[in-house]
Amino acid sequence: MVFRDISTQLIEVADYVYNMQPGQRNAMILSGESLNIIYLNKGLLELMLSSTDDMEVVIGCRVSPKQKGDIVALMRLRHSNKVTLAIGDGANDCSMISKAHVGVGIAGREGMQAARSSDFAIGKFKFLHKLLFLHGREAYRRNGELILFMFYKNVLYVMVQFMFGYYSVFSGQTMYEKWIYQIYNVTFTGLHNIWYALFDFEFEKEVFMNTPIFYSIGMQNTVFNMKEFWIWVFYACAQALLILMVCFYSAEDT
Numbered sequence: 169m170v171f172r173d174i175s176t177q178l179i180e181v182a183d184y185v186y187n188m189q190p191g192q193r194n195a196m197i198l199s200g201e202s203l204n205i206i207y208l209n210k211g212l213l214e215l216m217l218s219s220t221d222d223m224e225v226v227i228g229c230r231v232s233p234k235q236k237g238d239i240v241a242l243m244r245l246r247h248s249n250k251v252t253l254a255i256g257d258g259a260n261d262c263s264m265i266s267k268a269h270v271g272v273g274i275a276g277r278e279g280m281q282a283a284r285s286s287d288f289a290i291g292k293f294k295f296l297h298k299l300l301f302l303h304g305r306e307a308y309r310r311n312g313e314l315i316l317f318m319f320y321k322n323v324l325y326v327m328v329q330f331m332f333g334y335y336s337v338f339s340g341q342t343m344y345e346k347w348i349y350q351i352y353n354v355t356f357t358g359l360h361n362i363w364y365a366l367f368d369f370e371f372e373k374e375v376f377m378n379t380p381i382f383y384s385i386g387m388q389n390t391v392f393n394m395k396e397f398w399i400w401v402f403y404a405c406a407q408a409l410l411i412l413m414v415c416f417y418s419a420e421d422t
Contacts, residue, residue, distance in 0.1 A: 174202055178215045185222050193224040200231040207238070217246055237263030244269070255296060256282045272296060302376045305383050310365050312392030320400040321356045327408035335416065343415070 181196065188194065196219065198206075206212045220226045228239060240254055244267070254261070254268035258278035262285045265271035273286030274293060283289035290299060332343040342349075376382055385391055 174205055175212060178206075178212060178219065181219045182215055185219050188222075194222070195225045195227065196220055196223050197227045197229060199229055200235055203228065203231065203235055203239075217242075233260040233263050236261065237267045240264050240267040253300075255293070257293075258282055272299065298377065301380060301383050302373055305376065305386060306369055308386040309370060309391050310368060312396075314361060314365060315392065316396060316400045317361075318357070319397065320404045323401055323404035324408050324411075325352060327405050328412050331409060331412050332416070343412070 185194070198216075206216050228235070231239070236254075236256075240252055243250070244252055251270065252268040253270045253272065254264045255272040255274065256262070256265055257274035257276055259281040261273075261282050265273060265282060265286050270288070271286040273282035273284070273289045275283040275289050275291060288299060290296065329343050332341075333339075371379075371382070
């Protein structure tokens with residue numbers, strides 16, 4: 169009887185979602201008891217998931233710790249190209265936090281279990297806004313640019329010597345003095361990179377909090393992608409050629 173009621177309700181929800189007007193915003197509330205029955209039937213599970221895809225928000229009430237983790241795992245499986253985030257403040261949220269791509273634990277009255285099993289720990293729920301729209305956004309941008317820079321400086325390092333091989337008949341003669349090779353990585357990956365990673369912000373902090381559209385660079389992957397990678401490689405090769413020409417022809421008569 170319960171199975172039939174849940175099936176009927178899900179069919180009604182699916183019909184409603186199919187016929188709803190464009191731009192209409194809806195929410196779904198699921199109980200833990202209903203989820204137990206839905207999980208046992210693949211048809212009901214697929215019907216529920218297809219309905220929730222068009223929902224603005226889906227709320228699970230009276231769910232067990234295991235069900236919280238199962239919901240996150242289910243979303244990761246269904247939307248493999250999406251990044252999931254789970255936030256909780258108690259021991260019953262640890263399963264959910266550990267199964268999400270990004271787990272955020274709130275350290276407070278409920279104890280430290282959630283904070284210890286999370287990727288990021290915050291003191292209050294309101295700090296999630298700043299964690300996502302400020303620190304998360306800037307961490308993505310800075311990490312992406314630093315990784316591209318590492319490729320750039322290594323290509324620049326190697327390509328000068330590789331191009332010089334053409335003039336030295338690939339004899340193995342070095343372009344630089346030995347001590348230059350020793351200090352290159354120290355110079356290019358030293359204090360300035362650490363300073364950039366810690367203190368560089370593209371805009372003032374208040375601008376990030378008041379302009380959520382800036383957060384979209386991570387969703388659209390605009391900083392770290394194949395196009396940007398090859399642009400940096402092209403710059404490295406062009407600058408390597410410039411360095412070779414300047415150094416080689418300026419010292420040609422000496």
